Amino acid sequence: MSPFPWADFAAALPWTVLTVVAVLAVTYAVAVRQRRHSVMDVAWGPGFVAVAAVSWFLSAGEGDDARRLLLLLLTAVWGLRLGTHIGWRARDGHEDPRYVALLGAAPGNRDIYALRRVYLPQGLVMFFVSLSVQVGMFATGGLGWLAVLGVLLWLTGFFFEAVGDWQLQQFKRDLRRRGTVLDTGLWRLTRHPNYFGDAAVWTGLFLIAADSWPGILTVLSPALMVWTLAAKTGKPLAEQAMSGRPGYREYVEATSSFIPWPPKRT
Numbered sequence: 001m002s003p004f005p006w007a008d009f010a011a012a013l014p015w016t017v018l019t020v021v022a023v024l025a026v027t028y029a030v031a032v033r034q035r036r037h038s039v040m041d042v043a044w045g046p047g048f049v050a051v052a053a054v055s056w057f058l059s060a061g062e063g064d065d066a067r068r069l070l071l072l073l074l075t076a077v078w079g080l081r082l083g084t085h086i087g088w089r090a091r092d093g094h095e096d097p098r099y100v101a102l103l104g105a106a107p108g109n110r111d112i113y114a115l116r117r118v119y120l121p122q123g124l125v126m127f128f129v130s131l132s133v134q135v136g137m138f139a140t141g142g143l144g145w146l147a148v149l150g151v152l153l154w155l156t157g158f159f160f161e162a163v164g165d166w167q168l169q170q171f172k173r174d175l176r177r178r179g180t181v182l183d184t185g186l187w188r189l190t191r192h193p194n195y196f197g198d199a200a201v202w203t204g205l206f207l208i209a210a211d212s213w214p215g216i217l218t219v220l221s222p223a224l225m226v227w228t229l230a231a232k233t234g235k236p237l238a239e240q241a242m243s244g245r246p247g248y249r250e251y252v253e254a255t256s257s258f259i260p261w262p263p264k265r266t
Contacts, residue, residue: 001141004214005062009138012058016134017127019054023047024123028115037103037114038096040122045082048075051130059137064212066143071136071208074154078201085165098237129202129225132218136209143211150207157200160186160260164193181251189260191251192238195229196258230258
């Protein structure tokens with residue numbers, strides 16, 4: 001197995017940084033024009049796709065071609081589906097309530113405040129989490145059992161995220177269940193199948209990269225994604241918004257908080 005091309009990887013980093021900056025700049029321009037910064041949520045998944053595509057192009061002739069193509073395809077399928085889903089959900093053109101609450105307390109210009117509180121943090125997270133994909137693109141050596149495990153975990157995560165989003169969408173369309181709690185399907189196994197799926201997807205991508213040195217050094221990248229979803233902005237904010245619904249306390253007591261698990265008998 002050839003040694004890892006550190007010099008070429010280092011030379012690619014400024015380009016992936018510029019890619020993240022370009023994605024944020026375009027998104028910010030659109031957000032200011034539409035006067036809704038929740039556009040950033042739509043660009044979140046495609047932003048990772050852009051970083052993966054640039055890394056794939058710059059790693060040509062350096063990393064293992066099978067791993068490069070696998071990482072590109074899996075990142076693209078995840079990112080484009082997520083962007084399409086959120087874009088369709090936000091087609092009414094209204095600002096997301098989370099952004100209304102955040103930017104409503106802006107001490108001055110709302111758009112400038114959004115740069116610091118929305119775009120800068122998400123840009124840093126996007127670059128750091130995508131390091132697993134960036135390093136994996138330059139990794140040498142063929143795919144092994146750890147990569148196979150990563151693909152299986154990615155498939156599991158993609159299933160939970162995509163199906164969980166679809167089930168939630170169908171639930172919201174049912175006017176008879178408005179104001180109630182979704183506790184069927186995948187939502188019976190975990191209170192957050194979409195967030196769990198997202199975490200599993202990026203852990204799977206890390207395993208594909210970690211199948212070859214030095215991909216294992218990027219372990220903090222999926223760890224940041226999991227922490228963000230489970231303990232920072234994903235699960236906590238969603239549960240805070242749901243806490244007042246009738247039956248939600250019983251749902252919390254019976255259903256796993258994150259990792260899918262059969263519900264408790266109540």
